[in-house]
Amino acid sequence: MKIFPLLPAIASILLLNALPARSQTTFNEVEYSPRQTVFKLNAPKQPKLTLYKSGQGDTRLKHIKMQPAGKNVWTCTVKGDLKGKFYTFNIGKGETPGVFAKAVGRCGKRGAIVDLKDTNPAGWDNDTQLTTKKMTDLVIYELHYRDFSVDPSSGLVNKGKFLCLTEKKAIDHLKELGINAVHVLPSFDFASVDENHPEQPQYNWGYDPLNYNVPEGSYSYDASNPTRRIFEFKTMVEKLHENGIRVILDVVYNHTFDLDHSNFNLTFPGAYYRYTADGKPSNGSGCGNETASEKPLMREFMLESVAYWAKEYHIDGFRFDLMGCHDIETMNLIRKELAAINPNIFVYGEGWSAGQCALPTDSLAVKANMKQMPGIAAFCDDMRDALRGPFSDDHKGAFLAGLPGYEESIKAGIAGMVAHPQVDYSKVNYSKEPWALEPTQMISYVSCHDDMCLADRLRAELPGISTDEAIRLDKIAQTVVFLSQGVPFMLCGEEMFRTKQGVHNSYNSPDSINRIDWDNLKRYPKLYSYYCDLTRFRREHPAFRMGSAEEIRKHLEFLPTKNGMVTFMLKNHAGGDEWNNIIVCINAGDDDQLVDIPDGKWYICGDLDAIDTYRSDEFVGHTLRMYGQSVKILHD
Incomplete structure (x- = not known):
């Protein structure tokens, strides 16, 4: 009998417990009270604070030079009640709301001074993160607000808005489907949608961060009202919590929409980004820049940001975009920070980057290093691609296409990517050794937003496939996903045999491509019923939700x-x-x-x-x- 030592797991847990405490010194940039407002900024030179009457236009009230309050720390206090006013900082590179604005005006160029108590819906003080016995009890549903709600067939009123997830039809559907966690695509204030023109057709997934700690204005009914977007987001969270559904926030700390004009560089140039040996911006994100999680200001920013979303918005989990761009120590500090707030907050991410990072791979939070990050999970592309074929080639099939040689990768995924005596990792397609200490570290899935949806993928790799056969293979794929150990994850609309008309990367495609046709529930009722069967069967049988590698090897x-x-x-x-x-x-x-x-x-x-x-x-x-x-x- 093969023995699987626990020493690596124990060592990783001891390492996590030994991580240094957070300094908690930098990012409370605006402290409001009716009597006065205190502004503070980390910057390498003296900033000028400008106060405005409104969030846009030439409505300047006054300029104030901030005064030193420590090394690279500047402050000023303005007497009187500034609620409802707006502000910017400027160190000579251009105006910015700073790096940690908690409220902004339309298009996010000016920070807003608000009393966050005014943004709480009734009963908010009694709302909190939801608990679960173990993370393998989760069933995660990834959605984009607009995809989910915009089509007339949805019957939803709040189309493309946070509030669409407060509607009875939406919640009833999620509950009937067996979903207990909704992973919402980026919901922070992003740059690619012009909030000045909500009446114009605009679409983006939102992976282009502008203000990380403010809800996106286009998902609100009034982007010009700084408190309304916050209130509506909290209302959504509260309503989902009332119905036993967790909210997982997709966070994109690995890059910004722009480098030179980002709030980071307008505030403290060079302090938040990585650069190559020749001084050029590193591009591990594939988006033209790459943040430096290992640098003090960026690390502290990430820690305070996740803590802020967890405390102020009661977020139940965080999905890290291109987690492989971040360093291992920072991710472990984030896990520790969130566990202190609520140990049930789930953390997972993409265990890869989109390009070469300016840090050595052995220090990054990539899938191969997951054993160094206990309590953090990663997507299992090993099983995903063994099921439907490689991400890089939409026309190449695998197990679902009846091709041999993928069985060992499927077995590894079924076992939660932990060490198992019957899994030969030399035959697993990407990972030549188990990368999960426990099954709670593996996200099992076959499709997500940045890829073909499952029906389109089957049609691409099996030209001429009939609808009946595609549905059979769809069911087989999700049977593997939902009856594997680990944490199951599905893309919104797969239960409705969703199509994106064959578009692989639909991040800015129009509604005609991304919208979900709810009438497919009537066209393919047996497919939907099967998805419901899978989640119910998993929920009824803890055999599919074992929480430890030791249990899996035994049973x-x-x-x-x-x-x-x-x-x-x-x-x-x-x-x-x-x-x-x-x-x-x-x-x-x-x-x-x-x-x-x-x-x-x-x-x-x-x-x-x-x-x-x-x-x-x-x-x-x-x-x-x-x-x-x-x-x-x-x-x-």
């Missing part, structure tokens, strides 16, 4: 199969499950196969038609025929 066994098929058994009441043994057989190929299972009486509770805990079609024997492109779930 998960892979049964022998040929190419194109994976079969596994969860045995001896895995995870405390009521059922003794559960077998899941997955045949993605066209050909029928025979599978040997333990001899005895079994009950078939699931296939591609339906999955039901209380279904009990009897099967006696030890050889099971698996038809091409089929799934069977049995228990004894």
